[in-house]
Amino acid sequence: MQIRVQSAPFDYGTECAVFCADRQDVGAVVTFCGIVRDDGGDLQHMEIEHYPGMTERALTKIAQQAQDRWELLDCMIIHRFGPLEPGERIMMVATASAHRADAFAAADFLMDYLKSRAPFWKKENRPEGSGWVAAKDSDEAALSRW
Amino acid sequence: MKLEILYFAWVRERIGQPRETIETDAPTVAALVKELSAREERYALAFSDLSALRVAVDQELTDYDATLSDAREIAFFPPMTGG
Numbered sequence: 001m002q003i004r005v006q007s008a009p010f011d012y013g014t015e016c017a018v019f020c021a022d023r024q025d026v027g028a029v030v031t032f033c034g035i036v037r038d039d040g041g042d043l044q045h046m047e048i049e050h051y052p053g054m055t056e057r058a059l060t061k062i063a064q065q066a067q068d069r070w071e072l073l074d075c076m077i078i079h080r081f082g083p084l085e086p087g088e089r090i091m092m093v094a095t096a097s098a099h100r101a102d103a104f105a106a107a108d109f110l111m112d113y114l115k116s117r118a119p120f121w122k123k124e125n126r127p128e129g130s131g132w133v134a135a136k137d138s139d140e141a142a143l144s145r146w
Numbered sequence: 147m148k149l150e151i152l153y154f155a156w157v158r159e160r161i162g163q164p165r166e167t168i169e170t171d172a173p174t175v176a177a178l179v180k181e182l183s184a185r186e187e188r189y190a191l192a193f194s195d196l197s198a199l200r201v202a203v204d205q206e207l208t209d210y211d212a213t214l215s216d217a218r219e220i221a222f223f224p225p226m227t228g229g
Binding site: 034049051053054057058079090091111114115116117118119120121122123132133134135139140 | 152154155156202205206207221223224225226227228229
């Protein structure tokens, strides 16, 4: 299991390529990447704040839950903080298993829990001002799937 | 007891500081919120709608009924928006 919380960019292609690359028992890898989206066409940058210490604990707990629940051979979470430009990669998860069902389900689970149980907050900066991104009820409701 | 209080996102902005150390005898999170709200307007404003806030005691998400015995670090923040 690998958990990384960092301000520096990461190379999604490289991370996907090296994840579990040295293992012969892995039959399926699922990866997901979250990107800074500019809905209105005027987003200058997004500022991601987090709670150092609790963030790592929360992500480790979520990853452990995924490992307890599915037959995972490995899993990884990278999440950035600080200022990000539209189009930049915010975070990624990767899961590996022998067969695809476990890797898909675990990646889906990781994303649902990361959305509303990992202490990150997003602030959008636009020419007319800045504002915090509000949590969606649908994100909280998604947890009941599990 | 001495407690480290942390604020994040708009709670931090509304209170005007990211953290502070306070001396309190509050037995629960709810009692601590009441004590802080009585201090100054900016706290009362930040804590005016508790349903819009989340709380963590020693870096574990909890609720307002949580006791503060042995607690060291309390954090208040809006619902999280990771991913």
